[in-house]
Amino acid sequence: MLRDITLGQYYQADSVIHKLDPRVKLGTTIIFIISLFVFQGAWGYAVAALFLALVIKLSKVPFQFMVKGMKAIVFLLLITVIFNLFLTPGEPLVTVWKLTITKEGLRMAVFLSIRLGFLIIGSSVMTLTTTPNQLTDGLEKMLKPLNKIKVPVHEIAMMMSIALRFIPILMEETDKIMKAQLARCADFESGNLIKKAKSLVPLLVPLFISAFRRANDLAMAMEARCYRGGDNRTKMKPLHYEKRDYIAYAIVACYVILGIAAGKLMPLLVSGIIQLV
Amino acid sequence: MPIILDKVSHVYGQDTAMAVTALKNVSLVIPDGQFIGLIGHTGSGKSTLVQHLNGLMKATSGSIYFNGEDIDAEGFDKKMLRSKVGLVFQYPEHQLFETDVFADVCFGPKNLGLSKKEVELRAYEALKLVGLEDAYFYQSPFDLSGGQKRRVAIAGVLAMKPEVLVLDEPTAGLDPKGRDEILDQISRLKKETGMTVILVSHSMDDVAKYVERIIVMNKGSVMYDDAPREVFRHYQELEQIGLAAPQVTYIMKDLQDHGYDVSDEATTIEKAKEEIKSWFARLSAVGKGR
Amino acid sequence: MDIINIKDLIFEYIRRDEEGNVEGVTTAVDDVSLDVKQGDFVAILGHNGSGKSTLAKHMNAILYPTEGTVWVDGKDTQKDEYVWDIRQTAGMVFQNPDNQIIGQIVEEDVGFGPENMGVPTEEIWERVEESLKAVGMYEFRKFSPNKLSGGQKQRVSIAGVIAMHPKCIILDEPTAMLDPKGRKEVIRAVRALNDVERITVILITHYMEEVIYADKVYVMDKGKVTLQGTPREVFSEVERLKELRLDVPQVTLLAHELRKEGFPIPKGILTKEEFREALDSCIKEML
Known part of the structure; x- marks a missing residue:
């Protein structure tokens, strides 16, 4: 059950997107997310949708696989949509009981759900095509300048990569401890919130103990293998930009220009055509 | 209370591309009071099987009857089942969480909604059954040695007064001394209480001395189910599936x-x-x- | 040439209660001296709590002596400037396969040590390849460690140590958490390292069947070395081993039981072939 979450999972495939430098993917994801808030109107979103579709196609990750990862957040999406639908003031469209749907509300809800949907799919394309390790490597190298202002970039990256390595192990462990306590007739489901929270103690205490034990062991193993921080370390898989990475950056730049232009110019163009007709 | 498994199968991740069959058509009868060894190497399905016995896992197909009742039937009391079929997981000491040994053993019976007096009585009896001395009762379980912790964890299950005790690899990670002590203790408590005991292991050497019946699992099916002597006759076949006589x-x-x-x-x-x-x-x- | 010298090693740690007050001092290793020759296969046996793991951690400069000295390849482990040299010379493999793999892909984990040592990228790849091949895990190089069995994970850990090109590898109960199949895999890999690559092996274990191939066996109890010698010499002391509640190979035990019954069987029988030959000579002698 815990293993079914696809968000943040890697999908093995041989595609251009997989081969791109993680920095390109990270950068693009950030730009894409910003673009969703900068682009205006339906035309802007159309460009974003096109871009996203192109990337998904190139990534060779089945679309259903991405959608499966979204199931977990559909609920969140729904809440946002409903709030916007009913709580945005403006020109009323329909009134049900005391709730009024306004034109502006409808507009907001639609755009917001598109934005959120794109945002989630966009970032999951990144995580699905980039191993967590590449991701942390990318982050480390991208953030390296921050070293100068005493940000422990290497340590943060190492922490992230260890956390990622141990998430599946700890999930499995949670599963095991839960079953062990269920076998002792523990009840995790019934009762009010306080009772439920209390019932988690037999699960959380062993889990924390195990996590600390593992941390201790791991620290020792790392020391035994001569780990002493990021200085003088070489890389087995150093990051180099290749031709395809520059091409990717160029495409992203085109995308941004196109999106902004589309948002600003298309409405003018359309109204011009209408006027002409 | 006998347990009957009728053509039980279990598939992980059914309806997905990664479906794995962990149990295939397993039919078994576990009568009262037997001492059974359940053997198989990692991935043979033995751990999956035992989790079906107390309803922690649900069979994909087939039925399991506890004392004649289908455990998957609507209204069947799973909590009662879990108290009657006590399951001790591998590395059970990893489930300890209370501040002292006695409180931890009380957890099981407390969940059964018994009176405080009854809970404490059962906890006391269970700790005696696993041979833990009184001096340890109010210590933190985390200060005990590996073997002692494991006893406490086993007591935690025994305190529910199960009629069937299932132990998944009770000797894993213990040294020879700890291993012999635990196995001797289990065999002793089997004699004292007369309950059914199922010992899950990948080591023939461990179980040969104690059990009266051996069930060998391989790739999710029962390969042999007989007296130890009869099973060990097939030592060549056993070797082929990664086990040894x-x-x-x-x-x-x-x-x-x-x-x-x-x-x-x-x-x-x-x-x-x-x-x-x-x-x-x-x-x-x-x-x-x- | 000795790779490890331990002289009069004592290691004590202070027990504290919950408030941090000193409760007492435990002597985990009590006056141990031993030397390990380059290229040897040495086994250290003993119970949990016998001090064998504590001893092992001294050989990798993870723990430092309270008294006495430990030299690895002639370097005193207590001198700070040698720490990294020592850890590179004497690599260490631990018990829990899950808690010592750092990388999320097999090959990346094996590369972790060389990366830390500052080995150039190209050489890291060479080392990773040869190390994974040495333990028979090369075909799994792209796998996630979570998809491997316990025995396979331990072999990856061993490869991770070999990639640092150590002269000596210390294995602290590498098989304690494995099933019989995994145990065999790991021991086979370790023996190959010793035989083929001539790496000194120090194997800490409580499984008797794993030490019969060792050149020398040390048995520890309560922080001291109580028995030492070749496997045959050590296993001759069946009664002593039983007293320590250690396992004895069943064939040795059977031979011992028969000798007690008056059969003229020599001490320290280790294999069934030896046992059969011993019985043969019994027939000649007794009948």
């Missing part, structure tokens, strides 16, 4: 293969010794007769 079997087999007139049925040192002695006696009788 007790070392003594190989010694006796080797003698037999080289023309020694000994039986290869001995599974313990004691029996092997007797067999070799009687063989010598036979030899010398023949020798003297000449």
